[in-house]
Amino acid sequence: MRSAIQAAGRPRNQGEIVAERNRFLWLGTTPWFHRWSETLEGEKSMPYSAEVSRTNPSCFLFLIDQSGSMEDAWGGEQGGKKADGLATIMNRMLQNLVLKCTKSEGVRDYYYVSVLGYGAHVGPALSGGLNGKELASISEIGNMPARLEERTRRVEDGAGGLVNQTIRMPIWFDPVAYGGTPMCQAMRAAKEILERWLAQHPNCFPPLVFNITDGESTDGDPSGVAEEITKLASSDGNVLLFNIHLSSHRVEYPIVFPDSEAGLPDQYAQLLFRLSSSLPSYLQSFARLESLPVTDGSRGFVFNADMVSVINFLDIGTRPSNLR
Amino acid sequence: MAYAAEISRTNPCYLVFLIDQSRSMGERFGYGEYSQSKARGVADALNRLLQNLVLKCTKSEGVRDYFYVSVIGYGYPVEVLFRGVLAGQDLVPISAIADHPLRIERRMRRYGPGESAEIALPVWVEPKAYGWTHMCEALRWAERLVTRWVVDHPHGYPPIVFNLTDGGATDGDPRPIGEVIMGKFTADGCVLSFNLHLSTRSSRMIQFPASDVGLPEQYAKHLFAISSTLPNQFVNELRQEGLTLEPGARGFVYNADLTALIHVFDLGTRTRQSQLR
Numbered sequence: 154m155r156s157a158i159q160a161a162g163r164p165r166n167q168g169e170i171v172a173e174r175n176r177f178l179w180l181g182t183t184p185w186f187h188r189w190s191e192t193l194e195g196e197k198s199m200p201y202s203a204e205v206s207r208t209n210p211s212c213f214l215f216l217i218d219q220s221g222s223m224e225d226a227w228g229g230e231q232g233g234k235k236a237d238g239l240a241t242i243m244n245r246m247l248q249n250l251v252l253k254c255t256k257s258e259g260v261r262d263y264y265y266v267s268v269l270g271y272g273a274h275v276g277p278a279l280s281g282g283l284n285g286k287e288l289a290s291i292s293e294i295g296n297m298p299a300r301l302e303e304r305t306r307r308v309e310d311g312a313g314g315l316v317n318q319t320i321r322m323p324i325w326f327d328p329v330a331y332g333g334t335p336m337c338q339a340m341r342a343a344k345e346i347l348e349r350w351l352a353q354h355p356n357c358f359p360p361l362v363f364n365i366t367d368g369e370s371t372d373g374d375p376s377g378v379a380e381e382i383t384k385l386a387s388s389d390g391n392v393l394l395f396n397i398h399l400s401s402h403r404v405e406y407p408i409v410f411p412d413s414e415a416g417l418p419d420q421y422a423q424l425l426f427r428l429s430s431s432l433p434s435y436l437q438s439f440a441r442l443e444s445l446p447v448t449d450g451s452r453g454f455v456f457n458a459d460m461v462s463v464i465n466f467l468d469i470g471t472r473p474s475n476l477r
Numbered sequence: 478m479a480y481a482a483e484i485s486r487t488n489p490c491y492l493v494f495l496i497d498q499s500r501s502m503g504e505r506f507g508y509g510e511y512s513q514s515k516a517r518g519v520a521d522a523l524n525r526l527l528q529n530l531v532l533k534c535t536k537s538e539g540v541r542d543y544f545y546v547s548v549i550g551y552g553y554p555v556e557v558l559f560r561g562v563l564a565g566q567d568l569v570p571i572s573a574i575a576d577h578p579l580r581i582e583r584r585m586r587r588y589g590p591g592e593s594a595e596i597a598l599p600v601w602v603e604p605k606a607y608g609w610t611h612m613c614e615a616l617r618w619a620e621r622l623v624t625r626w627v628v629d630h631p632h633g634y635p636p637i638v639f640n641l642t643d644g645g646a647t648d649g650d651p652r653p654i655g656e657v658i659m660g661k662f663t664a665d666g667c668v669l670s671f672n673l674h675l676s677t678r679s680s681r682m683i684q685f686p687a688s689d690v691g692l693p694e695q696y697a698k699h700l701f702a703i704s705s706t707l708p709n710q711f712v713n714e715l716r717q718e719g720l721t722l723e724p725g726a727r728g729f730v731y732n733a734d735l736t737a738l739i740h741v742f743d744l745g746t747r748t749r750q751s752q753l754r
Contacts, residue, residue, distance in 0.1 A: 233721060309518075309736040312584040312598055313525030315743065406690045443681070444693030460721050461691065465681065 200390030201433040203358040204475045205263050211358035212265040212288065212350055213250075213471060215243065216339045218366035218399075219272030223330035225367075225401065227460065235367055235399050236328035238460050243268070243326045246467045251295040253473070260292040263473070267346055268325075271339035273332025279325050287346055298323030336370035340378040347385050347392055359390040361470060364428075365463070367399040369421055379428040393430040395453030395470060397463055398422070407462040410440060412450035422456045429454035435474035443469065479666035480634065480708040484543050488633035489570075491545045491626050492746070494523060495615045496602075497642035497675075498552030503606035504643075504677050506735050515675050516604035518735040519641055521584075523548065523602050526742045531575040533746075540572040547622055548601075551615035553608025559601060567622060574601060612646035616654040616703075623661050623668055632664045637745055640703075641738070643675040645696025655703025666708065669728060672700040673741055676732035683731040685715065687723035697731050704729035711744060 205211045223236040247266070254263045267288045270278030277287050281299025289297075301321040310316040347360055362382060385392045400407065408416070410432060414423045429452040432440065440447045443465060453470065455462050484490045502516040527546065534543045547567050548558040557567050562577040578599035585593040623636050638658060661668040674697060676682065683691055689701040704727040707715075712722050730737055 227721070238721065307736070307740065309522075309734075309739055310587045311593070312586040312596055313518075313521030313523070313739065314529075314586065315736065315739050316587055316589070318589075406688065459723070461681075461683070 203389035205358045212360045214267045214343050214362040216364040217270045219270040219329040220334040236330040240328040254291045260295040262290040262292050264291045271335050275338045280327050298325050300324050333371035335372040336375045337372045344382050356388045359387050360392050362394045365397045396425045396429045398456045400457035407458050408456040410447050410451040412448045439469045482634040482665035490634050491636040493547045493619050493638040495640040496550045498550040498605045499610040516606045520602050520604040522739045534571050540575040542570040544571040549615050551611045555611050555614045609647040611648045612651050613649040620658050627661050627663050635663045635666045635668050637669045640672045652702050669705045671728035672704045673733045674731045685726040687725040701729050
């Protein structure tokens with residue numbers, strides 16, 4: 154209690170709160186203590202700082218463009234198909250997320266994940282046992298890949314040479330490329346999932362929505378629904394909506410985390426920019442760690458992304474600021 | 478078609494290795510149970526490569542000089558890295574390499590999870606990490622060697638220069654001399670200049686980019702600038718191995734780990750197998 158009084162008047166960081174809680178843990182009154190210390194402070198903590206824990210999980214939503222044009226090569230004629238590349242990225246990202254949440258006793262449900270595809274249909278896009286599931290916990294995802302695929306790669310062998318290593322890659326998400334781009338319908342579905350989630354988890358770390366698309370919406374301007382999504386909030390801050398636009402030809406460079414519309418090549422890029430939330434400071438820090446130039450105005454937006462940009466964006470975006 | 482010349486004893490293949498031996502090369506490659514110092518990793522990879530080349534060239538009557546090799550270290554001093562009988566020789570035929578390893582070491586090679594077996598690894602190059610990064614001086618030496626070679630072998634497969642470094646040159650801007658090297662040519666194509674930047678942190682590797690836009694440091698952009706565009710044969714092989722390459726991909730890897738380094742060595746020399754006459 155003495156240190157809380159000493160600390161009154163300056164912003165408390167998460168570490169201090171945890172340290173104090175540990176000292177009073179024997180009281181078994183953690184949530185109570187939290188409220189007590191905040192009342193004494195008389196000031197709210199910063200947004201996007203809630204702890205992510207099993208009792209207070211957060212969630213990620215992925216809206217994946219599955220329109221016919223995703224059949225085209227990524228970056229001109231020489232690359233593989235966008236849908237295939239994106240499926241590989243999504244599977245690896247889910248695997249990494251499962252690993253991040255894995256502790257000695259198993260996978261802890263720090264996160265819930267929704268993957269919605271939008272092309273000929275709009276709906277949950279995971280395969281296998283999770284087929285049709287709108288929102289799955291990370292442990293369910295860890296336990297139920299649709300299948301395991303064997304890949305061989307070569308790694309160094311301890312004596313200057315290479316040796317074949319067979320790894321089993323879990324597959325949850327299969328590529329689909331057929332139909333139009335009903336982005337508005339996808340965003341409306343996302344909004345419903347978010348509203349239900351926030352009703353059940355009002356103090357969670359705000360959900361993040363990643364919209365990954367290679368082209369324009371075919372069912373109208375998504376600005377209205379997007380705005381409604383970003384108005385949704387938990388007590389820790391507003392839902393974040395990030396947009397990743399996949400390049401069709403490799404003449405232009407990827408534009409990563411821009412902070413203004415100036416310099417964006419066309420109206421569509423500007424639209425997606427306006428639909429994207431600004432990066433909260435913890436994500437700005439992660440971006441800077443990767444030597445990416447960001448400012449306070451940088452948006453969670455990549456235009457003309459190549460595979461590497463998408464991988465890095467998703468890696469940064471799904472990094473926890475506060476995993477307990 | 479370029480880069481398709483037959484490799485024969487009259488038109489051998491020439492490989493130049495420029496090895497950064499500055500102080501920082503004593504640091505480890507990333508983390509993990511198998512990590513080791515960059516200098517040791519590079520020395521192992523080079524010795525294994527030379528062993529493989531010797532094997533490739535061994536026929537019933539002996540070792541045929543399909544390959545010539547130069548190995549220059551640039552920490553302090555900038556020098557030829559062969560020792561013993563080969564000391565000071567900046568252009569060595571593969572038969573001489575076969576005859577004069579410094580010694581044979583017994584090393585454990587991993588064959589699979591939990592399985593290792595002993596192999597005999599001849600040692601020609603030893604790890605060293607001392608001094609600053611005199612890359613420009615090493616590049617000027619390489620330029621003299623390559624110039625002499627293309628004059629003597631105007632129709633053969635062009636020389637390949639591998640520059641292995643973990644940072645930037647401390648003796649100037651490597652771009653002018655690097656560009657001169659890339660401008661040398663035989664009838665079969667321009668000299669190939671591959672640059673491998675070796676990582677210390679386990680952060681993201683950038684393999685064979687087509688532009689320097691994603692490269693975070695100035696010296697990395699310089700290394701990119703002095704890396705040749707990959708010939709089609711290399712691009713096809715890399716794509717078959719599952720890498721996504723853009724048109725115009727260069728022979729440059731940023732933050733390479735040891736596996737990537739060995740891969741590039743393998744790539745740079747494997748293709749030649751089908752062309753040995």
